[in-house]
C-alpha cells in the first residue's frame with residue numbers, strides 16, 4: 001500500500017490525484033488527523049487511516065509492513081521536528097519498504113531557518129535504516145502567484161531580496177507528480193532528488209511578466225528589512241513567521257532556491273509548468289472566480 005500523510009493539505013491532495021493516474025485506488029491509503037476532511041479520497045475508495053503526528057500513540061497502527069510511505073513535512077515550525085520523528089518511529093516499527101520525505105532544495109547546502117527541520121528529519125530517516133527517498137522540493141510558484149491580487153492592486157511585487165535574485169520554482173502539482181512517480185515506481189530506494197523548475201526566473205522578470213499579461217505597469221520594489229517587517233506585521237502575520245519570511249528573502253538573494261538540476265523534469269516525464277503559465281491561470285482566477 002502507498003500511504004500519503006498530510007493528504008488533506010494542498011500538496012498531499014495533489015499527490016493523491018496524481019497517484020490515481022498511476023495505481024488503483026485500493027493500492028492507496030491516506031493518513032489524516034481529521035477524516036471529515038478526507039472526503040475526496042474516501043469517495044474514490046481510498047483507505048483513510050487516522051493519526052495525529054502530535055500524538056505518537058495514535059500512529060501505532062498507521063503503517064503496515066510493506067507500505068511505501070510519503071511523509072509530507074509539517075507546517076508548524078517548532079513542532080514539526082517532533083512530529084516527523086513520531087512518523088519515522090512508526091514507519092520503522094512497521095518496517096515499511098520506502099519512506100519518502102518532502103525535504104528542501106539543496107539539502108544541507110541550504111542554510112536558512114526553514115531548512116533546519118528538513119536537515120534534522122533527513123538525518124533521522126537515515127538513522128532509522130529504512131529505505132528512503134528525499135524529495136528536496138524547491139519553492140512553490142504559487143508562493144508568488146497566490147499574491148497576484150495584491151500585486152495588481154498595488155502595482156508592485158515587494159521584497160527585500162535584490163531584483164536580480166533568481167528562483168527555480170515549480171508548481172505544487174509538479175512536485176506532487178514527482179512524489180507520485182517515486183511512490184508508484186521502482187528503484188527509488190536510497191535516492192535524493194533535487195526538485196525544481198526547469199528555468200530559474202528573477203524577481204524583476206516576474207514583475208515584467210505580470211506587467212505583460214495584465215497590461216498594468218508592475219515593478220519589483222526592493223525595500224529595507226524594517227519596512228518589509230512592518231508591512232508583514234500589518235497583514236497580521238505573527239512575529240515568528242515574519243522572521244522566517246525575512247530569512248527566506250536572504251536565502252533567495254543568496255541563490256539558495258535557484259538550483260536547476262532537471263531531476264523534477266526527469267521524474268515527471270514532462271517539462272515543469274512555466275511561470276508564465278501559472279500567472280496566466282491565476283490571472284484568469286482573479287478576473288473570473290468561477291474558473
Ligand SMILES: NC(=O)c1ccc[n+]([C@@H]2O[C@H](COP(=O)([O-])OP(=O)(O)OC[C@H]3O[C@@H](n4cnc5c(N)ncnc54)[C@H](OP(=O)(O)O)[C@@H]3O)[C@@H](O)[C@H]2O)c1
Pocket residue numbers: 005006007008009010011012032033034037051052053054072073074075076083102137138139140143
Ligand atoms: N516548497 C514550498 O514553497 C513550501 C511552502 C510552504 C510549505 N512547504 C512545506 O510543504 C508542506 C506541504 O505543503 P502544503 O502546501 O501542502 O501545506 P498545507 O496545505 O499546510 O498542508 C500541511 C498538511 O500537514 C498536515 N498536518 C499538520 N500538522 C499535522 C499533525 N499534527 N498531524 C497530522 N497531519 C498534520 C495538515 O493536516 P490538516 O489538513 O488536518 O491541517 C495538512 O494536511 C508544508 O507543510 C511545509 O512543510 C513548502
